Amino acid sequence: MKIEAAGEHIKRRLLATDDSTLPRLVLHALIAAAVAFLVIDFRDLSIANATLPVFDPAAPDSVPVLPPALTDGEPENPPAEITTSAELLKQPMTFELQPGGILLARGAIEYGAAGRFQKEIEARGEYVKTVSLDSPGGAVGDALAMSKLIRERKIGTTVAKGALCASSCPIILSGGVSRSADDGAVIGVHQVFNGTKEKLSPERAMSDAQRTTADVTRHLDAMGIKPGLWIHAMETPPDRLYYLKPAEMKEFALVTTPEKVSAAAAKVK
Template identity: 60%
Template sequence: MRGAFFALLATASAFLFVDIREMSLANTALPGHDPLTTDAPVLPPALTDGVPQAPPVEPASAPDVLRQPMRFDLQPGGILKAEGAIDLGTADRFAEEIAARGEYVQAVSLNSPGGSVEDALAMSKLIREKGLNTQVETRALCASSCPLIFAGGVARDAAENAILGVHQVFNAGQTRPTPEQAMSEAQRTTARIARHLDEMGIADGVWIHALETPPDRLYYLTPKEMAEFKLTTAAVAAAKQTKKN
């Protein structure tokens, strides 16, 4: 509870800062704030040079592929590949896909630069409700709001050289809020994300790193951090088994 409360307060400040900065920029968009726009970098630079470290590899998929609205492809072994940006309405399409595929889907493989937080949260909740696993394959990307989807998996696995990154969430809409509206929205969204991650069993560290990173940068998580924050479960399970033996 203490960690969630700390995250709540920290995020409120982060949200207010970002939204006020957006208002001061008038109609100028933040670089990288929308993976669906052609001038937005799919893979933003690290927060600083070397600290935290840069992504381990370049994504295997071309930027144009990742910028396309998310599409779904059922692969052998019950793996539903979800590739592309999380545009508005992605959660509805995902729910329809899961309903149509029934019990054939066992896990969701993610390759996405992020997008709509609302849709990411809805997808994550459905994944947990259906008891599905999540994974990010070698040289696949799961950034921005995508890790929220990843967190929904019962078992969560990131392959070697998978690219997972987080940063501040923000209002990418056309309406410029007042500072009061920005703070209210910050508190509401912060509470929802903090509560969701806590319910998914994810440690506070992931969210704190996101709060510290501007929306045009990414904090790239190392395999060690993913395990420590309980974002991945395979390493945790292996450690527990080793301890028993």
């Protein structure tokens, strides 16, 4: 299809572009996505209203916490073992201050998680040096708010061995002035979707998805993340995950090298 060819062309340009031309090319990508949506039969947009990973504790068996990898064949296992139980990851996010100024943020990012996180930082902020993430994701708006607060407070982020950071969780990870992932950490991305039980019209679902995509793209760019990360997310259906390899985490600047930490901190306004 011509639309698919255009999408591949824009993808190649985004992956090869330098930071100075990124905003213009991202705009082109969003326009291309809008055109693609318009030619899809509205019946095919039913996935926006499907019961996907909303991480509702009242319905713990609705969707697996860890969707299979995106493949052309059989689903693949995650690249490393997740040591946290699925039942614990499905619960609303909790915050636990650990030795060394590490705040463990574990569980689903439910609606309102950002407000609880802000209260935690206000109460213990002077002690928190790093936020350690272990989450299957959840509400994108809350993830964005948490990421912005982390950057404002010049806090680092990390994903430990055996921990999961998937769906909207990498948005939080991106906020750290320093960002790391241990060997054996599992990080994955996929498309945004309607995580509420509200049944949206195809037009509303399309509008919300595009607006959210624009918000996330703008934020990741401000955090110094390369466009390839979000391209992989936009290409991956909500019921699958694109698992990031360690080399990709470095390539997309999702994890930072020491020399980039001061540059990231300098971008905080």
